[in-house]
Structure formats: structure tokens, C-alpha cells
Amino acid sequence: MIRFKSIVMRYGGFEALKGVSLEVPEGQLVTLLGPSGCGKTTLLRTVNRLIEPTEGTVFIGDRDVRGLDEVELRRGIGYVIQSIGLFPHMSVLENVVVVPRLLGWKKEKRETRAREMLALVGLEPPTFAGRYPRELSGGQAQRVGLARALAADPPVLLMDEPFGAVDPPTRERLQDEFQKLQSELRKTVLFVTHDLDEAVKISDRICLMSLGQVEQYDTPEALLRSPRTSFVQGFLGPSRTLLRLSRIPLSRLLEPPDGHHPSATIQHSVSAREAFSSLLANGLRSLGVTDDVGLLIGVVRLETLLAAASEEEP
């Protein structure tokens, strides 16, 4: 658990954070969302003490981070940044085991761990272990960055726009994989992004910030359904209904096959939003839904999707 208590950060006369209080529950992924300059990165960096707040206290569990040795503290927290910051003079394997090495793990244990981590993020160890960072694509480098952050198995992860620098298809794939990983690992994650779609997709809770203050802290569904301030409403924009659909698994809206042969089909694992897009694109009122091997298991109708999107309570 990470808890911020009235964090104020002043640079001269400018207040970057104006008294932020927030709790990130154990095992949850919380995104700090907001436009540039809203203070989200500053807030994130107070957790591993790369920034010391002017006022206020950050707790990890029930311990004040200022009471901990900063080097020890950082070794216990996974850290991923947008530019990744892989060490160019170290091989992929050496990069991944940086923290275990700082913690004094034995060489064998480190290397076993590095191979596990590389496999976990989808990079075959024999191919990638010996490469240098300059020999990696953007997406591969970002995976190594994630493996490096996870290597010492820290309970807390700080991620500062980790998928911001890769192309959209790669970003989406990385998000999917990270989401899957997180559902198994259940780390306490603080995730900074300015991308609303990303936040809605991966978060347990979203903290929407503006000008150094928390505008709304809620689950993605609640945030999209009932924006509390005009800033939130403006930030979410007119597509928030569509975004709500992206939080609904298609399997929940499934109806039994009606006997007609569907003119288009879609996989059952996608979100309601993708089904909606497909209906619009094909100009249809219903779609067949198939399982993993392509067998028809039901249909989804436009009316059902519209009803789900406009529902007041889930």
C-alpha cells in the first residue's frame, strides 16, 4: 500500500502539488492521469524519494519513506520510465539483474532469475540475453525495462508513462501483456499516463489530476459514468460513453445464437467497444461471437450494446 498525506511541492513561488492525499491499495493498479504539468510525475517520484516533497508524508505500508535509507528504499521498488533508461554498456541480461546484483544475490541465482524474467515478458532468453540495448527495438527495450523492474520481485512498482514512446500497435500489445501479468503478480502499481484510453484500459482506479490537485479518484467505470467536476467532464470528452464500453467484456452481453447464419463474427475475448466498432464498420445490427477455436457460441446485438453504454448503474 502507498499512502500520500497532504503532499505539497513548491518550486520557489510555484506550487506543483497543492496538498495531495491519496491511497493506493495493496495489489491494485492506480493510474495518475492528467495533462502535462499537472504534477503526476512529481507525485510519483516522491515515492522513491527522487523528489522530496516540501510538505506532507509518503507512506509505504505504514512506514514513512523518509525514515528509510533512500538507496535501500529504491532497491525495494520497481521503477520503469518512458525513455526506459536501459544501461547501454550492459547486455540485456546484465540490465535485468541490476537490482538483484545491488542486493548481493549470488551469480547463479541472478542469471536464473534473469532468464525467468525475460521469458515472463516474452523475450526468448537465448536470443536476447547477450544483446546490447542498441540492438533492440523500442517494444523489446520496453519489455526489458519491465523485466528489470520486476527482477527483484518488489511489492511496489512505479511506472512513468512506460508505454508512451512506442508505436500504437506495440503499445496496445504491451498493455495487454502487462495487464495479464499484473492479474497474476498483483503488485501495488502507481502508473503515470496522460492517455485516457490507456488509463481506462488497465486501471483498478484512476486518479485524475489537474494543476497539482486531485480532481477525482475513482474506478474507471465510476469516473466515466459520473464525472464530478467540469474539468473531469472536459478531460473525458464526448467519447466517454464509448470508453465505458471498453471496460465491459463482450462475454457479459452475449445472447444465445438465433439460428441465422451471422454475416460477420468476432472473438468472445474482446471488449464491447471493439464489437461496437465492428458493427458500425460492417453496417450490421448483430454479430456472431466465436470462441477461441472459431466455433459460434452466441450473438451480440446493437441494442444490447447501446443499452449497456447508457446504463446508469452497472
Added chain:
Amino acid sequence: MSWREKSPHPLLVPLVGWGLVLVLFAQQSFWQGLLSTLFPSARSPIFERETLLNLALQHLAITAGAGALVILVGLPLAIFVTRPAGAAFRPLAENIVAVGQTFPPVAVLVLALPFFGFGSAGAVMALFLYGLLPVVRNSLEAFASLPSDVLDAARGMGYSRPQLLWRVELPLALPVILAGIRTSLVLILATATVAPLVGGGGLGVPIIAGLAVSNLAFVVQGAFGVALLALLLDWTLGRLELTLTPWRNGR
């Protein structure tokens, strides 16, 4: 990249090169023959007070002495003034080092005479001052241009300050630092030809003697020796850079 796996050691070739060149310098009678063919009118075609091999070894010793001082003083100085504790001394260090190079080494030699007397020590000191600038300036530049995202990640991962210096900053700054060392050592080797002015040895001895007695053969003997050593040194240090920074190869 394939040469990394094939060849036994990338520094083996320069090592063999140095061996061959020293063996070549040891062929005193060959040089005598060559120079007397080139300069048939010269009364004594080869410098006879000292063998060419000894002159070359003296020259290398002076270069090595000044070079070692340059590295041992220049690098720690650059590291110190790029730490928070030493930042205030940075402008001072930069100025002193720059003045060291603007001063002609010949003048430094003469000024050093009262302190070190005749011999190689004065020459080593003068060359040390002269060669300090490239090493210090390159090292300062190297530390200043380290990628900030890498340093941020390193701090966030929990490197302590000394670990950050040894395991991240120095290895990353190494290519630029080594380039400075290379420039400096080649400069020192070439400039070491002035050492005989204060009684030091080296390949400058036949050059200066040759100028004094208008014997072009002596001058050619010394100048050719210096040029050969300078080329070999430059090439060797280039190979060393490649070996020490394998992560940059193939760029």
C-alpha cells in the same frame, strides 16, 4: 561483430606490431645502410652516440611518464569537479588546464629548468602540463553529456553514489575519455622531441643534433622514428577503445 569471436584477442595484433617495430629499430646496420644510400654526401649518415633502439625506448619512457601523470591527475580532477562537492572548482580547473596548453612546451621546459635541473624529469613535467588539456576537457565533456534518463533510472534502481560513478557513469563516459587520452598521448609523443633541449633523451636527440650540424640524415632518422611510433600508438589506442567499449561496436 564477427571478429570478436574469431580472433584470439583484439589487442594481440597491436602487441605484435610493437614487437616488430622495436625489432626494426634494433637493426642498426640496416638503418646505416639505408640512410647512407639516401644521403650519400653525409659524412656520418647515422647518429652514433646512441643506437636507434635506445633513442626510441627513451622516447617511449618520457612519453609514458608524462602520459601516466596526465591520466593520474587529469581523470581524478575531472571526476572531482563534476561531483557536487567539487563543482565550485570546475571553472578554475578548466582555466588552469587551458593555460597549461597555451604555454609553449619549449618555454615550460626552460622555466622548469631551475626546479628539475637537466635531464628527463623537466621534460616529463613540461609534457604533462601540455598534455593535460585534452584528457580533462574530454572527461568533463563526457560526464556532462551522459544520458539523463539512464542516470535517472540508475538512481531510481537504487545505485549509491559511488556505485553510480563506477558502474554507470565511468563506463558510459569511457569512450570520450579514451578519445581524450589518445589525443593527449599522441600529442605528448610527438612533442617529446623537444626533450633534448634540457638534457632529456629520445628521438629528438638526433633531430636537434642534425639541425646543429646541418646533417639532414640525423633529422630524418629522428623524425621518421617519431612518426612511426606516433602512428602505432594512435592505432593501438584506437584498438583499445574498441576492446574496452564492446557495447558501441558496429555503430
